[in-house]
Structure formats: C-alpha cells, structure tokens
Amino acid sequence: MKLTIKNWTGVATWRWVANDDNCGICRMPFDGCCPDCKLPGDDCPLVWGQCSHCFHMHCIVKWLQSQPVNQQCPMCRQGWKFNNK
Amino acid sequence: MSLKPRRVDFNQTWGAIRDTIKGVITLDHVPRPIWNDRFSDVYSLCVAHPEPMADRLYAETKQYLIDHVSKLLVQVQEEGEQSLIKSYYHYWSQYSVGSQYLHSLYLYLNQQHIRTQKMSDAEIIYGSSDSSGGEQMEIGELALEVWQSGMIAPLGQRLVKLLLEAIGEDRTQKTCSIPIDAVRGTILSFVEVQGYKKKGQLQLYQELFEEPFLKESGEHFKRDAAKLLQEKNVSLYMERVKAKIEEELLRARRFLHASSLSKVSQRCETHMVAEHLEFLYSECTAMVQGERKKDLSNMYDLLKSVQNAMVLLIDTVLDHIKTQGLAAIGNIDTENIHITFVENMLGVYKKYKLLIQEVFKSDQNFMGALDRACSSVINHKFGKPVCKSPEFLAKYCDALLRKSSKGISDSEVDEKLAESITIFKYIDDKDVFQKFYSRMLAKRLIHQQTQSMDAEEAMINRLKQACGYEFTSKLHRMFTDMSVSADLNNKFNAFLKQDNIDLGINFSIYVLQAGAWPLGQTVTTPFTYPRQLEKSVQMFENFYHNRFNGRKLTWLHNLCQAELKLGHLKKSYLVTMQTFQMATLLLFEHTDSLTFREIKESLQLTSEQYHRYAASLIDCKLLIADSTELKPETILRLNMEYNNKRTKFRINAAVQKESPQEIEQTMNSVEEDRKMYLQAAIVRIMKSRKILKHNALIQEVYAQSKVSFAPSIQLIKKCIESLIDKQYIERTPHSSEEYSYVA
Numbered sequence: 001m002k003l004t005i006k007n008w009t010g011v012a013t014w015r016w017v018a019n020d021d022n023c024g025i026c027r028m029p030f031d032g033c034c035p036d037c038k039l040p041g042d043d044c045p046l047v048w049g050q051c052s053h054c055f056h057m058h059c060i061v062k063w064l065q066s067q068p069v070n071q072q073c074p075m076c077r078q079g080w081k082f083n084n085k
Numbered sequence: 086m087s088l089k090p091r092r093v094d095f096n097q098t099w100g101a102i103r104d105t106i107k108g109v110i111t112l113d114h115v116p117r118p119i120w121n122d123r124f125s126d127v128y129s130l131c132v133a134h135p136e137p138m139a140d141r142l143y144a145e146t147k148q149y150l151i152d153h154v155s156k157l158l159v160q161v162q163e164e165g166e167q168s169l170i171k172s173y174y175h176y177w178s179q180y181s182v183g184s185q186y187l188h189s190l191y192l193y194l195n196q197q198h199i200r201t202q203k204m205s206d207a208e209i210i211y212g213s214s215d216s217s218g219g220e221q222m223e224i225g226e227l228a229l230e231v232w233q234s235g236m237i238a239p240l241g242q243r244l245v246k247l248l249l250e251a252i253g254e255d256r257t258q259k260t261c262s263i264p265i266d267a268v269r270g271t272i273l274s275f276v277e278v279q280g281y282k283k284k285g286q287l288q289l290y291q292e293l294f295e296e297p298f299l300k301e302s303g304e305h306f307k308r309d310a311a312k313l314l315q316e317k318n319v320s321l322y323m324e325r326v327k328a329k330i331e332e333e334l335l336r337a338r339r340f341l342h343a344s345s346l347s348k349v350s351q352r353c354e355t356h357m358v359a360e361h362l363e364f365l366y367s368e369c370t371a372m373v374q375g376e377r378k379k380d381l382s383n384m385y386d387l388l389k390s391v392q393n394a395m396v397l398l399i400d401t402v403l404d405h406i407k408t409q410g411l412a413a414i415g416n417i418d419t420e421n422i423h424i425t426f427v428e429n430m431l432g433v434y435k436k437y438k439l440l441i442q443e444v445f446k447s448d449q450n451f452m453g454a455l456d457r458a459c460s461s462v463i464n465h466k467f468g469k470p471v472c473k474s475p476e477f478l479a480k481y482c483d484a485l486l487r488k489s490s491k492g493i494s495d496s497e498v499d500e501k502l503a504e505s506i507t508i509f510k511y512i513d514d515k516d517v518f519q520k521f522y523s524r525m526l527a528k529r530l531i532h533q534q535t536q537s538m539d540a541e542e543a544m545i546n547r548l549k550q551a552c553g554y555e556f557t558s559k560l561h562r563m564f565t566d567m568s569v570s571a572d573l574n575n576k577f578n579a580f581l582k583q584d585n586i587d588l589g590i591n592f593s594i595y596v597l598q599a600g601a602w603p604l605g606q607t608v609t610t611p612f613t614y615p616r617q618l619e620k621s622v623q624m625f626e627n628f629y630h631n632r633f634n635g636r637k638l639t640w641l642h643n644l645c646q647a648e649l650k651l652g653h654l655k656k657s658y659l660v661t662m663q664t665f666q667m668a669t670l671l672l673f674e675h676t677d678s679l680t681f682r683e684i685k686e687s688l689q690l691t692s693e694q695y696h697r698y699a700a701s702l703i704d705c706k707l708l709i710a711d712s713t714e715l716k717p718e719t720i721l722r723l724n725m726e727y728n729n730k731r732t733k734f735r736i737n738a739a740v741q742k743e744s745p746q747e748i749e750q751t752m753n754s755v756e757e758d759r760k761m762y763l764q765a766a767i768v769r770i771m772k773s774r775k776i777l778k779h780n781a782l783i784q785e786v787y788a789q790s791k792v793s794f795a796p797s798i799q800l801i802k803k804c805i806e807s808l809i810d811k812q813y814i815e816r817t818p819h820s821s822e823e824y825s826y827v828a
Contacts, residue, residue, distance in 0.1 A: 002653040003674055005617050005667065007591040010625070011531055011644040015599040017637040031600060039562060041598045042569065046635055054635070
C-alpha cells in the first residue's frame with residue numbers, strides 16, 4: 001500500500017426535508033423557526049404526522065392543545081398521530 | 086443688692102457708667118467690682134421706678150459713642166496721610182474689641198429692652214415694611230454703626246486710595262511700606278463693620294473697596310499683558326500668565342476677603358487670556374503638531390475658564406490626531422497589512438489617549454475629539470469603494486486566535502484581543518466585520534485550528550458586550566454545533582462498536598446547521614468518493630437518517646480534510662490535506678502516471694475549482710507535471726524523490742486562503758443582509774407608527790441600524806421603494822412625502 005488514509009474529518013450541513021416549504025400553521029418557512037422561537041435548528045424541530053403532513057413541533061402542539069376533541073391534522077382533517085418511525 | 090425696681094437718679098448713675106465705658110472702649114483697665122456695679126447700674130436704669138429709663142440710657146450711650154468716634158477721627162488724621170492706614174487700623178482694632186466688651190456690659194439692655202423690639206428673622210427675610218426707622222440696635226451693633234458713619238464715611242475714599250497704592254506697591258516692588266496686617270485689617274474692617282447684618286454683609290466692602298480694586302487690577306493686568314505681549318512668545322507668555330494668576334491669587338488671599346478670590350482670577354483671565362485669544366491661537370497649531378506637552382498643558386489651564394475658548398484647541402487636536410492616524414495606516418504596503426494596520430492604529434490611539442490624560446486631564450471634550458478623530462481615520466476609505474478596516478481587523482483577530490501564532494503567550498493574546506475591541510468600537514461597518522469574522526471563525530473551527538476555545542469565547546463575549554446579543558447569535562450557534570457534533574461522533578462510534586463494524590479509517594464528522602454557518606452558497610459538486618471512504622460515508626448517512634428523521638445531509642467536500650500516510654517514499658510522511666487532494670493522490674495507488682483529463686473523469690470534478698487543488702499538489706512537489714500549464718493532456722506522476730525535513734505537515738493552507746472572489750462574495754452578502762435588515766426595520770417602524778413622514782422614517786431607520794452599520798440614505802430610499810412595490814407600505818394620497826402602513 002503506497003497511500004493510506006489515517007484520519008478523515010467530514011463536514012456536512014443538514015437541513016429539513018419536508019414536502020412543503022412553509023409550515024401550514026404559522027406560514028413561516030421550515031428553514032426558519034416558529035414565531036415563538038428566535039433561532040432555527042435543533043431548538044425548534046419539525047414533526048411529521050402519520051398523514052405525512054409536517055409542521056413546526058411548537059405549532060402543532062399549540063394547535064392540538066386548542067382542540068379539546070377530535071384532534072385532527074389542520075391540513076387534511078384526518079385524526080392527528082405523530083409519526084414516530 | 087436687690088433686684089427690685091427702685092427710684093434711680095439718672096444723671097448720677099449715667100455719670101458713673103460714662104466713666105466706665107470710656108475705660109472699656111479704650112481697653113483701659115477696669116476693675117472687676119466696678120464692672121459688676123456698672124452692670125447692675127444698667128439693670129437698675131432699665132427697670133427704674135416709676136418710669137424705666139432704658140431709652141434715655143440708650144440715647145446717651147449713642148451720643149457718647151458718636152462723640153468718641155469723632156474724637157478718634159481727629160486723632161487718626163493727626164498723624165498725617167502717610168500713616169493714615171496704620172493709625173486707622175490701630176484705632177479700629179482697639180475700638181472693635183472695646184465695643185464687644187461694651188456690648189457685654191449692656192447685656193441686660195440688649196436682651197430685655199432691645200431684642201424685644203427687633204424684627205424677627207422671618208420679618209427680615211420676607212421684607213417687612215421699614216427696617217431703619219429710628220429703631221434701636223444692640224449696643225455692639227450700635228458701636229459698629231457709629232464707626233461706619235463717623236469714621237468710614239468721611240475717611241473711606243482716602244483709605245481706599247491708600248490701600249490701592251499699597252497693593253500696587255506690593256505688585257511692583259514685592260514689598261509693602263505699610264505692614265500687611267494693617268492693610269489686610271483695614272480692608273477686612275469694611276466687612277466686619279457690617280458683620281452684624283443679616284444680609285448684605287459684603288455690600289459696603291464691595292462698593293467701597295472691591296469695585297475700585299478690581300478696576301485698578303484690571304488696568305494693571307492689561308498693562309502687564311501688553312508688556313508681555315511685546316516679547317511675542319506664546320509659550321513664555323502663557324507661563325508668565327499662569328504665574329501671574331497664581332501670584333494674584335496668593336496676593337488676594339493675603340489682603341482680601343475670601344469672596345474676592347474668584348473675582349480676581351476671573352478678572353485676570355479676562356484681561357490676560359480672553360482678550361488675547363488671537364495671540365494664543367496663533368501658535369496653537371504648531372504646538373499641537375509639535376506635541377509640546379508643557380505648552381499645551383498651560384494652554385489648557387488658561388483656556389479652561391474662558392467660555393468657548395477651548396473649541397479651537399479641541400479642533401486642532403482633532404485634526405492633528407486625524408492626520409497622524411491617516412499617516413499611520415495610510416500607506417501600509419507590507420505582507421501583513423492587517424497586523425500593521427491594527428497595531429499602528431492602536432499605537433496612535435494609545436499615544437493620544439495618554440497625551441490627553443496627561444495634558445488635558447482627561448477632559449471629556451478632548452476624549453470626544455479623540456473618538457471622533459479615530460472613527461474618521463478608521464472609517465476612511467483611502468479612495469477605495471469600501472473601507473477595508475473591518476476586514477483587516479477580522480484578519481488580525483484571526484491571526485491571533487489561530488494555532489499558528491507562535492511565541493505569544495495566552496495572556497498576551499488575550500490582551501491584544503481586548504485592545505482590538507477599541508478599534509472595533511470605532512468601526513462603522515460592524516456588520517462587515519461580523520461577516521469576515523464569522524467566516525474566519527468557521528474555518529478555524531472546521532479545520533481545528535483554534536488555539537484555545539477559551540480565547541474564542543472570551544472574544545465573542547467581548548463582541549457581545551460591545552454590540553449586543555443579536556450580533557453574536559450566529560457565532561454562538563457555531564459553537565453549539567461543534568459540541569453537538571462531538572456528541573454525535575461519540576454516538577456513531579458507539580454504534581459502530583456495537584455492530585462490530587470496522588471502517589478501516591479513523592472517521593469523524595462535523596454536522597452543521599445550514600443557516601448558521603457562513604459557508605457561502607457552496608455548490609454541491611458531483612464527486613466520486615475514493616473506494617476507501619465509501620463505506621464510512623455510507624454507514625454514517627444510514628446512521629444519521631435513522632436517528633434524525635426528516636433531515637437531509639449535504640457533504641461539503643471542499644471543507645473535509647484527511648490525514649494521509651505516504652508509504653511510497655524513503656521516509657513515511659503524515660500529510661494533512663483536503664479531500665480533493667487526497668482523492669487525487671489515492672488514484673496513484675496502482676499507477677505512477679495519469680493525465681489530468683483521466684483524473685478529472687475518474688473523480689467527476691468540474692474543471693475550474695479542481696484546477697486549484699491539483700495545482701496545489703504540484704506546487705508542494707508531491708506530484709510532478711510535464712508542462713507548466715495544466716492542460717487536459719498534461720501527464721502527472723508521483724514524485725518519488727520527495728523529501729521534507731518534517732514528517733508531519735499540512736498542505737491545505739494554500740487552498741484555505743481567502744480568495745479575492747470570496748472577499749467579494751462576502752461583501753455582496755453584506756449588501757444583501759443590509760437590505761433585509763433595513764426593510765425589516767422600515768416595516769417594524771411603519772407597523773407601529775401607521776403613518777410617517779419621509780424624513781422622520783429615514784431618521785428612525787438610521788437610529789435603529791446605527792449599532793451595526795451606517796446605511797446610506799440612498800440605500801434606505803431603495804428599500805422604501807421595494808417595500809412599496811411589495812405593498813407593505815404605500816404613499817398617502819395627499820402627500821408624496823408621507824407613507825402609511827398597509828395592514
């Protein structure tokens with residue numbers, strides 16, 4: 001072996017991949033954060049429902065808390081279930 | 086004896102009293118029993134039966150005092166004009182003490198008879214009708230009043246003339262033919278004689294003596310100044326004037342009442358400084374340019390008390406600092422321009438700060454001038470389209486925080502960074518600095534070139550202090566990412582261990598938030614991983630996607646780096662390099678020569694950017710090319726004769742250097758950010774104000790953005806236009822100079 005890699009330090013960036021650009025509740029871009037947060041990133045995560053719709057976690061939690069019965073996805077009106085795959 | 090009121094023979098008793106007060110007022114010997122008897126005589130007259138005789142006693146006493154003072158007046162004059170002051174003072178000292186004793190002798194009269202008639206304090210303060218209408222005074226006061234009317238009134242003018250002559254003599258000959266005591270005592274007698282009054286105690290002194298004195302002194306100062314001016318030497322003049330003021334104050338302290346001190350020095354300043362400002366200013370520029378500390382300090386002391394006289398000096402100092410500053414940073418043409426810039430500028434700043442502390446006693450006005458001068462120097466563009474200072478300063482910080490800065494101790498680095506904040510505060514385009522700084526910080530972090538995390542954090546905290554949380558939030562997020570990545574690496578390694586996977590290499594990774602890092606719009610280039618890396622990358626991507634749902638990873642190959650062991654040479658070397666460089670070298674594993682085209686094809690890299698990497702490998706002689714210019718047909722081969730003293734080194738430095746394109750890119754992104762910032766500010770303001778005039782809006786926007794940069798009016802106007810286009814705001818129908826918010 002003439003040449004061997006001893007160490008390798010990779011650098012990568014991550015961004016959300018959602019099926020939409022904006023959060024359906026607050027209409028802010030997913031690259032940004034929900035209106036209550038100051039900084040995007042790990043502190044303001046996205047969540048997916050089983051219906052495959054995606055929101056800022058803070059937004060959907062707030063929505064669900066305001067719905068005493070029939071907790072539904074605000075986009076498709078199916079019952080909301082977190083997709084924890 | 087009995088205290089009971091009884092019938093008294095006034096004439097007989099008064100006779101006795103008169104004899105005694107003659108002794109008292111001339112400070113003759115009065116035996117104790119006689120004093121006691123007279124004391125009770127005063128009492129018995131005051132309470133005499135059937136009619137108290139207090140009023141009569143008062144009238145007789147007054148008459149007696151008047152006669153006595155007029156006798157003294159004759160005596161004072163007897164000894165001639167020459168010794169007028171001396172004898173006046175002699176009799177005054179006697180009389181003033183004697184009258185105090187007399188006051189005690191008449192204690193009963195004073196307290197029981199007169200004080201009851203007197204006006205209360207309140208009546209005096211609130212100005213009850215008439216205060217002098219033949220009212221009776223306490224005996225001590227009466228005596229002083231009699232002295233004033235019987236002695237000072239006829240003699241005053243003559244005394245004052247003599248006093249002024251005496252002081253004049255003291256000024257010119259430094260000696261005084263009349264004893265200082267007498268002069269001072271005479272002057273102060275004008276105050277003491279009115280000492281009993283509740284207000285206007287100084288009136289007589291001021292009118293009789295002080296006014297002519299100040300006038301006379303003024304004349305004297307004028308003459309003196311004229312004399313000094315003939316020498317036409319400003320620094321000598323200032324020195325003399327300072328000494329003169331000192332001297333006059335000392336003289337005033339020796340002769341005059343304390344209330345006159347400030348008036349004397351003021352008079353002196355008016356005639357010797359304020360009236361000759363032109364003359365003083367004539368050499369101001371030369372003094373400042375020569376930095377003649379002593380002269381400047383004299384000048385400051387003299388001008389300080391003259392209103393508005395300092396402005397010209399301040400302006401001159403400001404201009405001088407500015408010139409010096411521009412000279413210090415204007416024509417730097419060295420390799421390390423950023424270091425020279427910061428250090429020269431700090432040199433200028435420190436030098437003049439010290440000068441101001443020393444010479445101008447840290448006067449706020451001069452500190453302000455220093456600030457203005459520094460900020461205009463630092464933000465000077467030297468004919469270029471943008472000011473380079475923010476960039477230089479950021480580079481300077483980078484040089485300090487980088488690992489390569491050798492031979493400087495941690496505390497020194499810390500100190501230098503703290504000083505650089507001084508310059509930072511003067512920079513107008515703080516946002517430009519922030520852009521450069523964050524780019525450099527990103528590179529330091531990713532390439533593991535930070536000298537110490539503590540120093541980094543201390544610096545960021547300093548910036549935060551100077552500019553607020555918003556300014557450094559992105560920098561903080563970069564730090565967070567570093568620690569999150571360290572955590573992620575641990576978890577990944579644990580996962581590998583658990584599943585017994587061997588990647589064949591030491592693998593570590595930084596996963597960064599896309600928005601927080603100033604990495605530009607890195608075009609994700611197609612790139613085929615070398616075979617040795619494929620597994621690692623694949624494993625990590627799987628690991629990451631399992632762990633974090635809904636996230637997409639983008640590799641930034643131009644930032645990845647590798648440590649490669651070279652086994653084909655006589656010695657084995659450990660070389661740190663960039664991934665593209667590594668990939669290129671790895672192609673030579675099974676062959677010794679390849680054409681440039683072949684390399685590009687196997688790595689699937691686009692030509693322009695790859696050019697740089699390949700060239701860098703040839704530059705550091707690890708590869709040999711058969712033509713100086715890289716063409717597709719150029720054949721590259723491994724340099725089997727490679728030799729380096731060090732066995733461990735890095736070759737990616739050249740690639741990491743800021744290219745001109747990057748700098749331009751930075752400037753462009755600053756421009757974009759500013760537009761966004763201004764638009765946000767305009768919308769915020771309009772949302773709260775609803776309707777606002779054009780100028781008021783511009784002002785508010787300017788005030789809000791001043792923290793991080795100084796926007797041009799033109800840029801603000803452009804932003805307003807674009808917001809109108811986007812229908813956030815509109816012009817009000819009746820005026821084109823007014824905007825309203827569109828909800």
